[in-house]
Amino acid sequence: MRFFFVTFVLFWLTACATITTVDEYRSGDQKISIGNGDNVVLLGRRDSGDYETDAEFVKCVGSKLQGPSLSVLQEQDFMNALYPWLEPRTAPKALPRMRRLMQEPLIEQSIRDKRVRYFVWLDGATKTIDKAGSISCAAGPGGAGCFGFAKWDKSSIYEAIVWDIDDLSEVARVRVDSEGTSYLIGAIAPIPLMTPVKNDACTSLGNQLSNIFHSAE
Amino acid sequence: MISDYAKIKSLGFASHVRVSRVVGVCIFLVISGCGGSSNVQIAADFPMLITKPIELKAALVLESSFSNYVATPNKTTTIDIGAGQKQVWKNTFTGLVSDATFLDSIEFVDESHDLIVVPSVVDVQVSVPSDNYLSIYEVWIKYNIDIRSSNGDNLDNWYMPVYGKTANASWSKNRAIGSATEMALRDVGAKLSLDFFRIPSVQRYLKNRALEDTQ
Known part of the structure; x- marks a missing residue:
């Protein structure tokens, strides 16, 4: 009994690990400077056919990035303020299109009013890449229970591209690749052993991004 | 006993x-x-456009069948898009032209308007993960835009599909379809901002009017 308990605890502690790789590219050696009162806005890419960067992930990275020296604007509020120029159909995919948008006085003024210095474009998704096993549950007059074992692998791949709106250039790129396996054990009660792949990707990306900005006091 | x-x-x-x-x-x-039946109500909560309006007096006719439209894309789904699409079309034309008038019926339009626009819904389609084998919900709204000159002559019937999707698999079906529909309605503003004045018949008509005014 003790052996089974120890085995179970060890399995619990070691099973739900995530492997996360973070790659960073910066156009210069220095950290990205942000002035007092300037803001950063995080925007999700939603133009791909089979996935979209979900708003909850964008919000999660924003909450990691937000700090006393770094102010992050809410994505939806900013999209509404610039409507319809950040919709999936109209959002600038590259800097030449952004330069073209900034030539429109109303758009430029709206961005300046919000004191947005950097756009951070987030692109990616979390997908289930493999599944195995099965679990079945049954209920009868005498009780109910689940039996079996199932596991699935999830992969989160996200890329953040930072645009400097003052000189309309790309200043940094951060890519996070996170992978992990979750388990569901049916031993009368279903016991989930979930690996927080997406949450780990969010934390890693948020921390890495907050490391590359610094407040220019 | x-x-x-x-x-x-x-x-x-x-x-x-x-x-x-x-x-x-x-x-x-x-x-x-x-x-799995879904009844989705779309609230009228769409932003104004930031565009420079063109100097033009236009009438946008939003008939009651349009303003109260309830789509039934399949037998288990109804989407009440009437209030939402009314607002998004109004906001869009307020941003597109300098003088926009909104009317309930074509009968109220007079010749003072340079352009008359009467949108109607042709079809609404929904695709759910069990249909498309992806983790996304998709909504298409297909509009017909009846575009008329100041004297009421038909210039064009412009077919305009708009599209919205949402990829949050953890959401309920109602919430996901509602979000995809809101994205599709937001696409109305994006599509019209990019394309409306590039419709060849509209472009030709406005060019001719400008020429007549200068002569």
Whole structure:
């Protein structure tokens, strides 16, 4: 009994690990400077056919990035303020299109009013890449229970591209690749052993991004 | 006279019937609850456009069939898009032209308007993960835009599909379809901002009017 308990605890502690790789590219050696009162806005890419960067992930990275020296604007509020120029159909995919948008006085003024210095474009998704096993549950007059074992692998791949709106250039790129396996054990009660792949990707990306900005006091 | 034994037996039988009925009702509720019918209401909560309006007096006719439109893309889904699409079309034309008038019927339009626009919904389609084998919900709204000149002549019937999707698999079906529909309605503003004045018949008509004004 003790052996089974120890085995179970060890399995619990070691099973739900995530492997996360973070790659960073910066156009210069220095950290990205942000002035007092300037803001950063995080925007999700939603133009791909089979996935979209979900708003909850964008919000999660924003909450990691937000700090006393770094102010992050809410994505939806900013999209509404610039409507319809950040919709999936109209959002600038590259800097030449952004330069073209900034030539429109109303758009430029709206961005300046919000004191947005950097756009951070987030692109990616979390997908289930493999599944195995099965679990079945049954209920009868005498009780109910689940039996079996199932596991699935999830992969989160996200890329953040930072645009400097003052000189309309790309200043940094951060890519996070996170992978992990979750388990569901049916031993009368279903016991989930979930690996927080997406949450780990969010934390890693948020921390890495907050490391590359610094407040220019 | 019924004996005590018979009474107890009949009471037992009655309670057994009652339990069976309760179980039956529960099973029915579970089955009907899992039926997957969706009734989605889209609120009118769309932003104004930031565009430089063109100097033009236009009438946008939003008939009651358009303003109260309830789409039934399949037998288990209804989407009330009337209030939402009314607002998004109004906001869009307020941003596109300098003088926009909104009317409930084509009968109220007079010749002072340079352009008359009458949108109508042709079709609404929904695709759910079980249809597309992706973790996304998609909504298409297909509009016909009846574009008329100041004297009421038809210039064009412009077909305009708009599209929205949402990829949050953890959301309920109603919430996901509602979000995809909101994205599709936001696409109305994006599509019209990019394309409306590039419709060849509109471009030609406005060019001719400008020429007539200068002569």
